[in-house]
Amino acid sequence: MTARTALHLLRCATLPRVWNLLRIAVSFQLSVLLRRSIVWGKPYTLTIEPTNRCNLSCPECPSGNGTMVRPLGMLSRDRFADIVRQTSNEVLYLQLFFQGEPFINAGLVDMIREARRHRMYVSISTNAHYLRDEVIAALLDSGLQRLIISIDGLTQDVYEEYRVGGSLPRVLDALHRLHMARRAHGSKMEVVLQMLVTRQTEEHIPALRRLAREHDCEVSLKTIQVYTSEGAERFLPLDAKYSRYDIVDGELRPRSALRNRCVRLWERSVITWDGVVVPCCFDKNAEYPLGSLDEATFEDIWQSPTYHDFRDRILRDRRSVPMCTNCTEGLRIYR
Numbered sequence: 001m002t003a004r005t006a007l008h009l010l011r012c013a014t015l016p017r018v019w020n021l022l023r024i025a026v027s028f029q030l031s032v033l034l035r036r037s038i039v040w041g042k043p044y045t046l047t048i049e050p051t052n053r054c055n056l057s058c059p060e061c062p063s064g065n066g067t068m069v070r071p072l073g074m075l076s077r078d079r080f081a082d083i084v085r086q087t088s089n090e091v092l093y094l095q096l097f098f099q100g101e102p103f104i105n106a107g108l109v110d111m112i113r114e115a116r117r118h119r120m121y122v123s124i125s126t127n128a129h130y131l132r133d134e135v136i137a138a139l140l141d142s143g144l145q146r147l148i149i150s151i152d153g154l155t156q157d158v159y160e161e162y163r164v165g166g167s168l169p170r171v172l173d174a175l176h177r178l179h180m181a182r183r184a185h186g187s188k189m190e191v192v193l194q195m196l197v198t199r200q201t202e203e204h205i206p207a208l209r210r211l212a213r214e215h216d217c218e219v220s221l222k223t224i225q226v227y228t229s230e231g232a233e234r235f236l237p238l239d240a241k242y243s244r245y246d247i248v249d250g251e252l253r254p255r256s257a258l259r260n261r262c263v264r265l266w267e268r269s270v271i272t273w274d275g276v277v278v279p280c281c282f283d284k285n286a287e288y289p290l291g292s293l294d295e296a297t298f299e300d301i302w303q304s305p306t307y308h309d310f311r312d313r314i315l316r317d318r319r320s321v322p323m324c325t326n327c328t329e330g331l332r333i334y335r
Contacts (some may be wrong), residue, residue, distance in 0.1 A: 002218060004190055008145045013119045020044055020090040021267075028266040036312035042090040042302060045268035047281060048083060049098035050075045050105035052273055056127055057164040060224065060231055062284045063099045064164065070286050075273040077107045079293070081114055083271060086298045088118035096124050098270060099284055103130035109138045116143035124167060125150065125194070126230055127166060131174035133181075140185045148192045148220070149175065154204045154211065161200045163236070179215040194220040197242040198235040225326060226252070254326060260318045262327075266310045269302065277301050282323045 023041035031038045052076045058064035094115050102108050102124055115122045123146035139147065151171055153159035159168040175193075182189065193212045195201055205221065212219045223244040226232045232252055236243050245252045264280045271277055275293035278286050290310060291301030301307060318324045 002190070004188065005146070008188075008190070008277045009092065009121055012119050014119065016089050017044060018275045021092065024266050028263055031266070031311070031315060032261050035296065035315050037308040037315065039266060039303065039308070039311070042087060042299065043267055043269045045093040046083075046087055046089060047095040047098050047268065047270040048075065048080065048092045049100065049273045050096060050102040050108050050111065050289065051270065052098070052100040053104050054099075054101045054127075055104065055129055056101070057168050058162055059164065060162075060226055060235065068285060070272070070276075071274065073273050074105050075111075077110055077114075079275060080107075082224045083293065083298065084114055084118055084120070088115075088120060091120060095121050096122055097126075098272065098281065100132070100273075101127055103135065109135070109142050111145050112139070112142040112149075120305070121145050123148065126175045127163065128171045129166065131178060133177060136174075136181045137180050140181060140189065141188050144189055146190045146192065147178075148194050148320075149217075150194050150196070151175075151208070151211075152196045152198070153201045154207045158200045159206065162196060162198060175211075175215055175217075182216070190219050191215070191217045193217045194222055196224050197221050197237050197239075198224050199237050200235075202237040202239055202242060227326070257329065258318055258324065258327070260315055262314050262318065262324070265314060269298075271298075277307075282327055288321070 020041040021044045024039070024044060027040040028039045052068060052070070053072050054063040056064055062068040070189055096102060096108070096111060096115070103126055113120055122144055124144065125148040128149045138175065149171070152162045156168045160166055178191065182191070193208060195205065195208050197205070210218055221242065223242060224235050225244065226235055229252065232245065232247065236245065244256070245254055247253070269277060270279070270281055270283065271293070272286055276286050277290045277293070277298070279288050279290065288310065290307045291304055296304070296329065313320060314324070
């Protein structure tokens with residue numbers, strides 16, 4: 001965490017949010033000790049999906065490769081405002097992205113403003129293809145604290161190996177325009193250049209760091225999640241420190257220890273564009289729905305038997321949940 005991030009978070013850390021964070025931390029430890037779900041408070045991190053539509057066709061992403069089985073759509077401003085109303089007293093950190101490209105939703109900037117009106121720390125991740133001058137100006141005025149720009153390669157041929165259908169010159173132009181606008185505006189918004197480290201991009205890491213310095217950005221190097229041996233052969237980096245997997249007897253094995261616990265189920269939650277609450281960001285296709293905001297309040301879902309049963313299942317036998325076997329909890333994120 002950078003000093004700028006820490007300062008932004010401190011400004012959003014109201015007493016009710018700090019008290020909620022402490023209650024969640026204590027109840028998680030108690031749950032691990034007693035092997036049953038005990039939850040005091042609400043999540044202090046919330047992910048809300050503006051849309052699961054995307055303009056690119058990334059081969060290991062359900063939104064891009066055609067394996068997304070849930071309906072495609074857009075989060076409405078009314079639904080977003082209702083979620084914020086229900087959760088803002090406790091939620092400190094709001095991730096306004098999940099699957100899809102968030103800027104496809106025309107109401108995104110209004111959603112940022114609504115969250116900032118409630119003093120939430122707001123983060124967005126984008127492929128930057130929609131960062132036109134008027135969008136950049138609106139973002140700077142919205143109070144957004146963190147903008148993550150995915151830039152998976154610094155030559156067009158490498159970039160489009162994963163960001164299929166994307167244009168690196170367009171991304172670099174948007175980054176330049178954003179940099180100039182931030183300087184003119186005097187903006188303190190954090191901008192992060194995030195690279196998915198693959199076999200194709202690992203040699204581009206030094207160039208990414210130079211680009212970040214030139215544009216007053218942070219750097220985040222993200223390990224790639226793959227689902228098949230073909231994906232592993234194509235994308236896993238040669239430098240093992242940037243891989244979340246070991247290959248043992250021809251099989252992929254995540255490096256993170258799969259213990260019967262997961263703090264994510266206490267500290268955060270994910271809501272899809274159509275109001276379905278799912279356990280975490282690894283449930284990309286909403287295969288483990290825990291409730292719908294069309295039928296219950298968030299608090300009722302968060303404390304429901306269905307949610308508690310799922311947490312109990314993780315505490316008893318995490319390997320029984322298939323999505324957990326490809327999880328990266330605890331792996332280092334490189335800067």
